[in-house]
Amino acid sequence: MALNPWRAPRVPVLVLRGLIAARPYGINIRRYREPIRRAFALARQRKLLMLAIESPGGSPVESDLVARYIRAQADIHGVRLIAVIGDVGASGGYWLACCADEILANRMSIVGSIGVIGGGFGLADFIHRHGIERRVYTAGAHKARLDPFRAEDPDDVLFTQGLLTDIHDQFKDWVRVRRGPRLVDEKAAFDGSYMLGSRALELGLIDGVGSIDDWIREWAGPRARPHFVEPRRPRGIGRLFARSATEAILEVAAEHWSHPLVRTRL
Helix, strand or coil, rough: CCCCCCCCEEEEEEEEEECCCCCCCCHHHHHHHHHHHHHHHHHHHCEEEEEEEEEECCCHHHHHHHHHHHHHHHHHCCCEEEEEEEEEEECCHHHHHHHHHHHEEEECEEEECCCCCCCCCHEEEEEEEECCCCCCCCCCCCCCCCCCCCCHHHHHHHEEEEEHHHHHHHHHHHHHHHHHHCCCCCCCCCCCCCHHHHHHHHHCCCCEECCCHHHHCCCHCCCCEEEEEEECCHHHHHHHCCCCCHHHHHHHHHHHHCCCCEECCC
């Protein structure tokens, strides 16, 4: 179909905004499968799709599922991917950015945080001080690993560190595959630190400094405009039951403390 010469060119931009979590309002494969397909349907004509990333990270599983699904669709349709990091594209957010062929950011964007964090609280002394007796029953010698109501077990610490290291290794492998020879200093890039976009450019974590509007004007001309694609919002009565931002934060916090081991985030 021929392009309308009187209409400003539109470049599709898939918006990836928020925490990466297997929750209704997070970035996850279930919520994003349909908008990803819509975005690639729009991108087939120009063979170009931009990713607008605003995420501090979250679930390593959902980061991997979403990133690999986007990458697979790009390969199938022969579409070039350009990721643009806004305020933050760190940890899982940077994992998503790495599915692109090119990554841009602002000089002051927060980028990187290629690491994994896990933790919790130790309440053994607290319950002992208040005369609370802990009763827990398990089948399996290590089913109660990291129970916060008992003293920390060195074996649990080693086990947990092994899990975090394995996830970190897979994160690093993904970045190596996607960034390849563009990485300048792996030791500095992979130590878990987050950094400004200007520093990320020096280390080869991004390819340039710019915004979505800058890139679109350069690629498609001064009249070009972004066509943003994101998950559809609830309509009608569904909107009445949409959660507030506070409820969403509390839900993510509850998920974190009930499963404290495996998450990538700023």
